[in-house]
Amino acid sequence: MKVQIFTSENYLYELLKKKYHTSEVVRAKIADIKEKMKEAVTREPLKSFNIKFRGQVIDSSFEKTLKIISKRLFNKGKVDSFHTFKEYGLVEANITATLIEVEALVQYLMKPHIVLHCKKGIAKGASNLLIIDETEQDQLNNFTPDYTHRNYVTHAESYEKYTGRLGDYLVFNGLPLTTEKIGRELRFNKIETKNRVFTTTGLKEINLNLHLISLILKLDLEQHYLKLRVFNSQEEDLKMVEEKIDDLGFFADIFNHIATTDNPLLFNEYLFLDLIRLEPIVENNNWKAIPAYAGYIYSAANKLNGQFKLLEEYNLFLTYANCIEKFIVKLSKKLIKHKLDFHSEQHNLLANYNELKKLNMVMNHPLLQSDYQELLNSFSKLLAYLDFLTIRGTSGEGTDSARDVVNIPVESSNRFVTIIKKCIESVFSVTIGISAKPVFRKDPILKTEQEEDVQKLITKFNENLEKLSKLKTIKNEDAFLEARRHVPQLTNLSDTLDQLKELIKAIEIKREIIDPFKIIFAKSNKFEILCRELNNLGILKTTQDQELIRVILADLQKYLFNRPLKENTYKEILDRIKSLEDFITSRSKPNFERDKTTHTVMLKLYQNPVFKTIIDIRMGIENIVEKEAQNQKINTFKNETEFSSYSAKELDEFLAYIIKFHEKLKDVCYYKNISEFETVEKEFDRLIDEVKAIDSNISFYTRNKDKRVSKEPDVHINYLKSSQLTRKNLEKAILLLQNQITQMDGFVHDIESNLQRHSFIHSGVATSVLFDQITYLLSNIDVRLLDMTKLTENMFNESVNTIFHYQAGESFTEPKNENIDDLMKEIEKRTIVRKYQSHENNLPSVHLS
Structure with a gap:
């Protein structure tokens, strides 16, 4: 029947012109079903189904309806193939989809659908088929398609082919798999043994x-x-405890000076590194291992000798600096008077400059090197300019200064030695201290540009000289004087290193030795010092008391010097310190009742730096333990x-x-x-x-x-x-x-x-x-x-x-020809059959206007 087209265009006809195959009502219902099952479908595996549809499915465009509806409905599935058996009144389809999708498809196809066919009079390029819902028939109006079909499913049977394991066999879509078959399924020619x-x-x-x-x-x-x-x-707290433990170390006193840059004349990083390597075996009394550390001992001795050499050279530097200042003062006076006869000062300054260049320990010291080099540079510039002025002095008005050169008279070495000797005598007759920087008149009337330049060079040189000659500690104290006060500690360290050398020799010749560290480090063992202090205060009254305290202190020393400090030793350390305190309290209490002066003894004890350090360690560890316990009691930190x-x-x-x-x-x-x-x-x-x-x-x-x-x-x-x-x-x-x-x-x-x-x-x-x-x-x-x-x-x-x-994958058995029939029967038994039936008895008849 020819399509009739009127001025007022029909809604369904417009859908055909837009190449739609389904109406909006159909699409909306399908979309709603698809959305509801979307989440469930993503969790379902794809399976292979053979489905037989019965009902109004023959000569009713059911095949096209099946294809179009399934394409819109499925999230993951698809219709692989279908075939119509008119003699049996059914349509059979092979579908790969999830079970949820298959059941949704069957249920939807059980509802009647109208298929409109338009082959004649339709616009070019338009769709020739449109599936609509039964409720949309009244929208046909004056639009009459060539013919219509009505289809629906009354009964359906789905056959889910078995996929899975059957004993040691792998079955895929009802067929036992071989390596070759698996290869084809997984897009490989063949699965080799090495493939998983x-x-x-x-x-x-x-x-x-x-x-x-x-x-x-x-x-x-x-x-x-x-x-x-x-x-x-x-x-x-932990850092504080570690610092206090370091204060109890055998080399702690010397470390306080050589390991910091507070005083440049005491700082010695390489000596510190050598001693820090020796410290663990000394603290743990492992004297038998000392030969293995011989290299560090001899290296430390050499570095210590270098420290003494540094102090000696710096002392000599101060002597030269005093002499140089005197010559600079004389030179400045002559320049102010515009005199150029300063050959003697120039010669003496040059001699001192050459001597300064020989002070290698000072020159190469890491903290002094930069300033010392700056001093030499400014000194050399001053000397060069003085040489220029000497040449100028021989040229009359200086119009041809390069014409004549004045030869500086060569002074005898005896004269230089005499001058240096007088300087040294003048310096060492008083406390070492550099004389004040020469004072210049603020605004002398200089007649030449050259004389003004030399004044700037002298000022710069004086600044550099003063910076080194008046060297200060971080506390703004005299660095050299402070270094001299600590010479006894350096000499004690030297004696200790010498004794360690002797110990190495004794061990090498296998001489009998008993607890050598006790003698060598008698002056630096803080725990032995505390024990002697307790004895001097009258707290240790018997030999048993002395032995008990030695055992407590020895145990405490062992735990504290077992570095790094370990959490599982906190209890042992606290127990030993408590035992020490309890012992001292118990021995002091009777004395206090008889003698009020005992109170003074206890005050002295608590002022003892070693005992005070031990008490600080106790308090620090108690804080550490308490803070962990507090954190353990908190139920949540989410309110932060x-x-x-x-x-x-x-x-x-x-x-x-x-x-x-x-x-x-x-x-x-x-x-x-x-x-x-x-x-x-x-x-x-x-x-x-x-x-x-x-x-x-x-x-x-x-x-x-x-x-x-x-x-x-x-x-x-x-x-x-x-x-x-x-x-x-x-x-x-x-x-x-x-x-x-x-x-x-x-x-x-x-x-x-x-x-x-x-x-x-x-x-x-x-x-x-x-x-x-x-x-x-x-x-x-x-x-x-x-x-x-x-x-x-x-x-x-x-x-x-x-x-x-699973490193090698899963194992499986390939079927053999002789047992394939029995295996296929077992697989067939595992086919899952599901039957579906429409419960709608009174189906409406077709009515087309």
Whole structure:
């Protein structure tokens, strides 16, 4: 029938002109169904179905309706093929889709649909077919299609072909798989033995165990952030305790001077480094190992000799500086009077300049080198300009200064020695101190530009000379005088090093030696000094008292000098200090009752620097322990402005969730029970939802940039300092964990991407690089670096072992010709048949206007 077109265009006809095959009502209903099942479809695997449709499906455009509707309805599925059997009154379709999609399609096709066909009179390029809902028939109006069909399904049967494991066989869409068949399914010519093959169930088990490892690492990360929080609160106390322990060291007194730049004349970095290497064996009384440290001992002796040489050269420098100042004063007076006969001053200054260049220890000292070089530079410029003025003085008015050169008369060496001798005598007859800088008249009337220039050079030179000759400490005291006061400490150190050399020789010749360090370090052992002080104060009254105190102090020395300071020794240290205090109190109390002067004795004791240092150590460790206990009592830190860490209580709750999840996962093992893979896979699906919920709870709070450890810790630290080592280890572990968690989450995401392909069989070739990376990461995670507890370490290792079981993929048996028939019968038995029937009895008749 020819289409009639009127001025007022029809709505359905407009849809045909726009190349639509479905009306808006149909599209809206399909979209609504599709949206409702979208989330469920993403979790469903694709399967192969053979579906038989019965009802009004013959000569009713049902095939086209099936094709168009399924294309719009399916999220992942598709119709592979279909065939009409008129003699049986059915249409058979082969569909690859999820079960949810298939059932939605069948239910939708059971509702009647009208198919409009327009072949004549239709605009060029327009659609020739339109599927509409029955409710839209009244919109035809004056639009009359060539013919119409009405179709619907009354009965349907779906045959889900079995895919999965059958014993050791792999079955895909009802067919047992061989390596060649798997190769074709996975787009490879053939699966070789070296190539890995995984089932969906196997990948889910890998995914769950990777997720569990990720949870354990995240828990460990949060525990480290909590430790970092506690450490931050303890750090100042810990540093104070370490400083006090250093004050008790055998070389502490000398370190206070040579290890700091407070006094440049005492600073000796290389001597300090040699002694710091010797200190541990001395503090731990390991005298038998001293031959192994002979190089440090001889090196320290040489550096110490260099220190004495430095003081000697600086003393000589001061002598030269005094002489130079005198000559500069004479030179300045002659310049003010515009006299150029300063040959004697020039010669003496040159001689002193040459002597200054010979003071190598001062010249090469790291703290003096720059200033000393500046002094020599300004000195050489002054001498060069004086030489120029000497030449000028021989040229009359100076119009041809290069014409005549005055030869400076050569002074005898005896005269120079005499001058130096007088200078030295004048200096050493009084306290060493440089005379005041020469005073110039502020505004002498200089007649020449050259004389003004030389005054500037003299001023600059005087500034540099004064800077070095009046060297100050950081406290603005005379550096040389301060250095001279500490010469006895340097000589004592020299004597100690000499005795250590003798000890090495004695050990090498195997001479009998008994506790040599006790004698060598008698003057520097702070604990022996305290013991003698207690005895002098009358607190140690018997030999037993002396022996008891020596044992207590010896134990205390052992724990304090076991560096770096360890948390597990806090209790032992506190116990020893308490025993020391209790002993002193018990011995002093009876005396106090009889003699009021005992109170003075106790005051003296508490003023003793060694005893006071020990008490400070006790108080510092008590503060450290108390701050950790306070942090443990806090239920949550979430009320803080910025998230820093979870509390210990919250971390314990997370651990409980992980333990409970691990127990459930341990009870479900696929590779040990492959015959029940369907039941196992359903349990895995439930566990996947559960592990994601736990992960979401742990990862709910995030840290701001300033609260997150994001840079490598400083590698240049003192490894004998617990305050530095603890921070470095915590930050290093946090960075390592953050990196490992990022990689682990990436692996989990990649596994989930493979699972979203919804194929029961997965190629190990496609995932070989991924599994190599997983294996590499898991093999290189050292649980000892992460401070895991035994419980979390066991859970971690169990999951790692499960994943490593899949390194070679999953094994399967290829079917043989002689048993293929029996195998196909078993596969056929596993075909799942589902029947669907329409409950709509009174179907409306077709009515076209």
